[in-house]
Amino acid sequence: MAIENINNLTNDFVLVWLDSTIETNKNHQNTKVLLQRLIRVRLLTFDDPDQCIDNITDEPLKRIFLIISNTFGKHVIPLIHEFPYIQSIYIYYGDQEKIEAWTMPYSKISGIFIKTQALIHKICDDVKVHDKNGDLSMSMFHLAEKENKLEQLSKESVTFMWYQLILKVLRLMAKYDSSKDEMIAECRTIYDSNAAEQMKINDFEENYSPIKALEWYINGSFVYRLLNKALRAQNIEIIFKFRFFINDLHNQIEQLYHQYLDNHSSIIDHHLTVYRSQHLDMEELDLLKSNVNELISMNSFLSATLNQEIAKLVADTNDQLNESSSLQWVIFIINISNISKEMTPFAFLKNSSCLQDEDQEEEEVLFTMGTIFKIQSVEQHENMWHIHLQLSKEQNELSQSLVDHTMKQSGSELDPLLFGWFLYRMSEFDKAERYAQLMLTQLPSNDKGSGNAYNLLGLIYQNVHRLEKSVECYEKALDIYSLL
Template identity: 35%
Template sequence: MIRNSEAGMSIFSASNKLTRNVNLEDFSVIWLDKNVNNDIDCEQTKYKLRCVIDYIQTFDNEDDCIEYVEDYYMHKIFLVVSGDVDQQFIQKVHMFDQVQSIYVFCLQKEAHEQLANNHSKVQGFFVNIDNLIDHLKCDMFACTRISSFVEYSLRNLADNNRISMFGFQFLLKILIQINYDETAICDMIDQCRSYYRGNERVQNDIDEFQQNYKPQDAVIWYTHDSFIYRLLNAAFRIQNIDIIFIFRIFIRDLYQQLEIMHMNLLELVCNPAQMTVYYGQWMTSTELDKLKKNVDRIVFMNTFLLTSIDRTFAEIYFGCRSQWSYLESVLFTIELDSEIMTQPFVGIRSKSKSTDENKILLPFGTLFQIMSINESDNHVWHVHLICVKCNQYGSEIAFEQEFLTDQRPTMDSFFRLVERMGDPTRANRYRKMNMINRKIFLHDFELHEKWNHFDKTIDKIRALSTLALFYYQIDDCEAALRNYKRCVKLICDTNSEFEQIKDIFMLMEPPLNSTYDIGGKKVYNAKEIMDSLLKIRHENKLILNMPAIGNVIKGFIKGYNTCDNISLNSNTWEEYLSKKYRK
């Protein structure tokens, strides 16, 4: 079964664009002020806050604010309140684990100082919004190490979690094997622009991605603080298949690059089979207790994890926590074995925009056994993990055999898989989105005659035939025929050598052997297309024992009967062609 979006809400609007009604990142800013929706200055403040954390919700009454905080327990919330807020409200929200920090925005700092002494999450009292934002930036950076690691990133491999993990991993396995066209990256960029509308900082990042992205840079983009990292990291943790679908081409590039880098790593390190890495973070007592209950059990990692080869460096992340006195310091020691792990782990020093020292990126779905959890004399909890292998159930093997055959998966394979996993509504939405995005891309390609951008004639012919084939695949028959006419005309006008275009003939076989419904009239194919193709075939002395070309020509015989009302069969067509094109 596929997990639904947060609180059962759809992340898409009626126009199939990402909606702002749901936070798709990990962090949220909540601003409580009775004048927040009436003050013009507040709009400028919102703009500044979005430069730090994109998702902002404003409230002008405490009851609605409390209800929202309770519902969005999966997010890390930074709460900004006005000076006239009731102290009982502060006491209530202070109890929620999802509330990371509280900032009091007021003109009378002295009147509220006692509040900070009694509540550790109250980070300060601010008269100037710029000072508040500087403090928020620091706290947000520190908060990246206060992850809900046990609750959402490291899960017990019980049967219910196993079904969820296997299903999600299998969707990824299908997506990373599909050959995508340019519409996939265009859709991803368009969706991100729509979601981050009004956020100038992120829009600039999207501009940079659109102008400079190459598939070999996927790891760089994923491992630095960008909109891609923030959206994908949250999506992996809560298994948001909608975001995974939108980022499908990037995820494929990411996995392909990880495979290459994994092989390079094994060639470079002294002992390729085994390696120890470290990960340091803060953790609530509740999370630590859950971890202790899973000692000796197998758990799986529900996200990518960036670890350090250097233990000292990992310890930096929990070295100072004066403002997080309610948290525990935890150091994970993780033993890797490339002979056991089925997914690639990679070193990313040369592939990251970060200047940090050597790191190892562990992939989604890595399986571990928790060996021990002990507290040291300096009050640091040490968690020892070793990677393990888990045998597949018979049902899982059968599922893979059904969808991962020798034939390469397609988008239709993915849609059918989503249906099989119990969500036909989502599968149909994906089909519709895929068709609409492809139409937009094709219409733009055709409108601007982008095939003329190619220097070589053979590339122009191939672009036109591919364009026609794509139209055929989305059932736009008239557009398909229109572009096949262009393709054939170019072949004839340039007297192209058959050896150069025979692969194009093979692409043209399925659509040209189909019946089209144009304007309510059944049309097998346009007479001029078949005339031109038959002429090419005759003048180049093509032979029927070439399977694909032979099938095309046999199909043309049927089409010629339809369009030219001529009785013609496979035994007499050579004679007909000789008469028709006799010099």
């Protein structure tokens, strides 16, 4: 996966739904749940047109996708159609022929929808077109390479190890007190001209606590958006500023997982199956098909559902994209076997008291960042793709074995410089230098880690023939070591 710059962080999506029955129609309420789970954007609902228009005009830095009833559409759309931040408009329910008669002049209308599935699919398609950072972030490791030297790893396996090592280091670095302040400062900078988001950042600064990490993540806040964009772009600087939150979220997931184990300790040979509907392009699907029986790492926190019918409702459609299309709907079927404390943790969100919708019937689970699965099969069933993944303690053990092998190859121990040594051994000298310099801003000046960072810089500069700089860094490393 190519490393990309993280762009347009403030240009977030908002899904707006205007309908007089939005709060009373059970089908609308269920559709809201599906949209929030699939897209994870802010969803604003209104039953009053004036209030809706006022709120839309307050969101000039957002990209707005509008669902609107026919009753309101013919009066509201002429007023807001030319706003540049309106991306797409979806008319939900009504007589199609009558609606077509008045919608012809409006190019932003993406369709007239009677069926919920068609509406959901179209919104997902449109958001994906506008949001290239919305893709599922995943990487593969080829098991045949598990004993290879780092220099002999394929590009896919290198990316896999990149995420595994950065996660190890993030958790080590979370103990430094400045990390929360750094994250808040970064968020303020990104949302500098957005008063609404600044208020939410103030709320986070004043009221956040580690037991609220899940709540801040799953409810589509700025934390969710910025963290996932940084993870997809492999932006080390921003990822590190979120390290305390990543650590808190992992710890809360782990705590909920252990509570679940304690409550189900009487179950022998405990198994579960969870499901995730996902839009993949053909390149991603081909990558999965060519890596059956290999390992796959999900490089962010991954959600899924215990309710197979909800997954099928989203992915099962008569107009499923065909083989020639660049986009395909798939269902990840995740088999979790022999559930135990040795496995990578996951949390049942319904039991976490952090869902905004208390009436939500779906049982959703959240896997921690960097969870590793084995790809068992990728098969087409009628009008959709089924991707079977397996999670067990064996994947966890294998992951640790790969990290141990990488540490041996890098000549490093499990410390904050591990990731830098990995980059150095891969001859990524510019990236290794930036990482070591980053560590010098994070670690205490008299810490062994600072000495290790200068030692690494000395080796880097030696390799790029900057010998005076190399000697200077070696001397600084020796000065720190002499004080330990």
